[in-house]
Amino acid sequence: MNAIFQVPKSGNEPVLAYRPGSPERAELQETLKTFRAREVEIPLLIGGKEVRTGNTGECRIPHDHNHRIGVYHKAGPEEVRLAIAEAAKAWKDWSRLPWEERAAICLRAAELISKKKRSIINAGTMLCQSKTVHQSEIDAVCELADFLRLNTGFMQAMYQMQPENFAATWNRMEYRPLEGFVFAVSPFNFTSIGGNLCMAPALMGNTVLWKPSSTAVYSNWLVMEVFREAGLPDGVINFIPGDSSSLAPTVLSDPALAGVHFTGSSQAFNSIWKTVAGSMDRYRTYPRLVGETGGKDFVVAHPSADLQGLSTCLIRGAFEYQGQKCSATSRAYIPESLWPELRESMAESLSKIKTGPVEDFSNFVGAVIDRASFDNIRSYIQYAQQCESCTVVMGGGCDDSSGYFVEPTVVLTTDPHCKLMEEEIFGPVLTVYVYKDSEYREVLELCDSTSPYALTGGVFAADRKAVKLALEVLTHSAGNFYINDKTTGATVGHQPFGGARASGTNDKAGSIYNLLRWVSIRTIKECFNTPGDYRYPFLG
Numbered sequence: 001m002n003a004i005f006q007v008p009k010s011g012n013e014p015v016l017a018y019r020p021g022s023p024e025r026a027e028l029q030e031t032l033k034t035f036r037a038r039e040v041e042i043p044l045l046i047g048g049k050e051v052r053t054g055n056t057g058e059c060r061i062p063h064d065h066n067h068r069i070g071v072y073h074k075a076g077p078e079e080v081r082l083a084i085a086e087a088a089k090a091w092k093d094w095s096r097l098p099w100e101e102r103a104a105i106c107l108r109a110a111e112l113i114s115k116k117k118r119s120i121i122n123a124g125t126m127l128c129q130s131k132t133v134h135q136s137e138i139d140a141v142c143e144l145a146d147f148l149r150l151n152t153g154f155m156q157a158m159y160q161m162q163p164e165n166f167a168a169t170w171n172r173m174e175y176r177p178l179e180g181f182v183f184a185v186s187p188f189n190f191t192s193i194g195g196n197l198c199m200a201p202a203l204m205g206n207t208v209l210w211k212p213s214s215t216a217v218y219s220n221w222l223v224m225e226v227f228r229e230a231g232l233p234d235g236v237i238n239f240i241p242g243d244s245s246s247l248a249p250t251v252l253s254d255p256a257l258a259g260v261h262f263t264g265s266s267q268a269f270n271s272i273w274k275t276v277a278g279s280m281d282r283y284r285t286y287p288r289l290v291g292e293t294g295g296k297d298f299v300v301a302h303p304s305a306d307l308q309g310l311s312t313c314l315i316r317g318a319f320e321y322q323g324q325k326c327s328a329t330s331r332a333y334i335p336e337s338l339w340p341e342l343r344e345s346m347a348e349s350l351s352k353i354k355t356g357p358v359e360d361f362s363n364f365v366g367a368v369i370d371r372a373s374f375d376n377i378r379s380y381i382q383y384a385q386q387c388e389s390c391t392v393v394m395g396g397g398c399d400d401s402s403g404y405f406v407e408p409t410v411v412l413t414t415d416p417h418c419k420l421m422e423e424e425i426f427g428p429v430l431t432v433y434v435y436k437d438s439e440y441r442e443v444l445e446l447c448d449s450t451s452p453y454a455l456t457g458g459v460f461a462a463d464r465k466a467v468k469l470a471l472e473v474l475t476h477s478a479g480n481f482y483i484n485d486k487t488t489g490a491t492v493g494h495q496p497f498g499g500a501r502a503s504g505t506n507d508k509a510g511s512i513y514n515l516l517r518w519v520s521i522r523t524i525k526e527c528f529n530t531p532g533d534y535r536y537p538f539l540g
């Protein structure tokens with residue numbers, strides 16, 4: 001007490017390499033074996049108590065879908081009401097707890113994730129979401145540890161933002177938590193997003209109901225266990241997996257709903273927004289709606305682009321994690337002078353890329369998340385195979401016999417408005433449109449007006465004028481814009497993340513701007529020289 005504390009300075013968590021023979025690789029391989037050999041039962045966590053409803057779902061390995069690694073209990077309206085009551089109970093102490101105590105829990109959780117629990121979090125994510133070791137490491141360990149650590153610094157910076165003061169008055173701002181609970185709804189594709197959607201509002205003093213994606217319950221539960229071990233009090237984050245159709249209406253129409261922290265598809269967020277809009281008369285406070293949603297992320301190459309860099313960034317940006325990143329490159333505009341050589345270079349790389357189970361570390365591409373996703377991606381490839389304007393020039397194979405495998409696929413189209421250029425596929429499919437070198441400006445305009453999304457995008461050019469023109473024409477086409485780099489891989493503290501248009505509210509996850517949404521400011525003015533006469537001089 002009686003001190004102005006400073007949170008520890010932290011950089012980004014270093015990414016481990018998992019080279020053959022390294023200790024981290026040996027430990028992870030052991031943990032993978034252990035996780036494969038056992039089946040876990042995952043409860044709900046409400047008010048610190050484990051709840052089992054008997055209504056269960058299954059956790060299966062996407063690259064070996066006959067193998068079950070867990071079952072999880074699903075929440076229904078009754079458990080939702082209990083969780084809301086427990087969140088309200090916990091709010092009384094948690095919302096008043098000194099901020100440094102809340103920060104300490106996050107910092108301890110980050111240490112657990114980066115050390116003692118590293119192989120556990122990685123093994124869980126690799127098996128549950130079919131991520132290669134590198135993809136899991138940069139997500140479930142490094143990005144989550146970064147969110148947890150760096151958000152404490154953003155919180156401190158926010159609290160230090162205070163109004164001007166002059167001698168006779170003292171103006172202060174208090175960053176109060178929201179009055180009610182926050183509903184955190186997370187997607188399957190990033191374990192770190194699950195951890196951040198619930199913990200960022202909690203760090204700011206809020207209590208939370210966390211609904212993880214049904215296909216990521218296994219890894220997200222491991223994160224929940226880390227939070228408990230780090231000392232998170234009962235009822236601050238309540239873990240309620242289940243079917244959104246049976247949970248969401250009860251949560252969203254509750255008078256105490258103070259905010260929604262969502263990441264997922266635009267359709268799901270639209271549905272949440274409409275439910276909230278329809279319940280406006282019930283709420284105690286206007287709920288904050290933060291949603292980071294879909295993308296149709298682009299690359300525009302100028303004739304001056306470096307070909308090898310472009311080829312590498314397209315391969316990594318489009319196919320890492322099977323193209324299941326909101327930021328994955330899924331449409332590319334290539335000048336005709338570069339296309340023949342680029343096509344050859346990409347085909348050569350793809351011929352060496354291996355697709356298969358991620359426990360074999362030589363595979364670059366794993367399986368897509370589930371049957372529904374596999375069927376959806378395959379339907380786009382089949383459409384391309386039949387469509388007159390499209391040619392599948394690389395990949396195209398799909399095999400669901402043991403796992404949900406889709407080969408990295410490149411489609412060439414002569415129609416820049418074909419649906420593969422406009423719709424989010426969320427799989428390893430890159431569609432290329434080849435343009436005349438002289439039509440660079442026109443192609444930038446085409447790119448801007450083609451899709452409803454505006455999440456990530458990039459330009460490849462050596463010519464500075466071409467870069468400048470792209471920045472200008474594509475001002476509103478992406479919330480995260482890259483110059484001569486892939487469209488994926490934003491890191492916390494360096495590239496605050498989010499897009500506009502149909503890609504979300506652009507509240508920039510992993511930044512002070514996001515945390516600001518989870519507080520409600522009280523301004524306090526204190527006067528040290530209170531006037532004693534109502535009359536102003538002009539009255540005389």
Ligand code: NAD
Nearest residue numbers: 186187188212213244248264265268271292293294295326
């Ligand atoms: P999804 O929309 O199917 O599910 C996301 C979450 O919302 C899940 O927990 C799901 O159960 C829940 N949900 C679905 N419908 C709902 C409804 N009507 N009401 C309440 N909750 C509902 O998304 P997904 O398949 O898990 O993830 C992929 C999507 O997420 C893609 O569209 C991708 O672009 C997007 N995404 C965006 C970002 C970003 O930062 N912009 C990051 C990751 C993923």
